[in-house]
Amino acid sequence: MQKEHQVPIWFFIGLILTAYGVLIFGAGIYGLFHPPERIALSNLHAGIWWGALLLVLGITYSVKFRPSKTAPRPAPEDKSNKKSAS
Template identity: 40%
Template sequence: MVDETQDPKPHVIMSAGVHSAHEAAAGSPGAKTKGEISIWFFCGILMLAYGIVLLAQGSYEHFGHPHFPATVLQNLNPTFWWGVVLTVFGGFYTVRFRPGKG
């Protein structure tokens, strides 16, 4: 058995259910304090940005005069539809997890 009185590292004993000192200060596990921003907000912004870029590129490929080589399933317009999907999900995550929404 190790004698912990000789151990120079500090030991912190937390109550059950609390996973960090930050959560202990917040009052309840998982509670957001003022000034915190959810990581899902940034994921939403990133998906929204990629979705807008893909929508623009997909629209250009479909309605413009593309000089790109033909691919096997080009008639399904995958760039456009992935742009739609990413824009919808990115918009949802950006609105759902926006800062200041209590």
């Protein structure tokens, strides 16, 4: 019995970083208009660029290691076997 293809860990990392990137980037944008109190260097808007970095990393990993790309393609002989069997 052939084992099911295992989605690589990098894809999960991509998903969570994408979600985190969206949330942190969004919170950073919100902070532009409602600056957080008592946070040092809030004028640097770290949330925006750190969120953007997470987003880029997340999307890169999600796309590069998406299940449809990492799953092994059926070997040609498998196809011929199927045909002959049928």
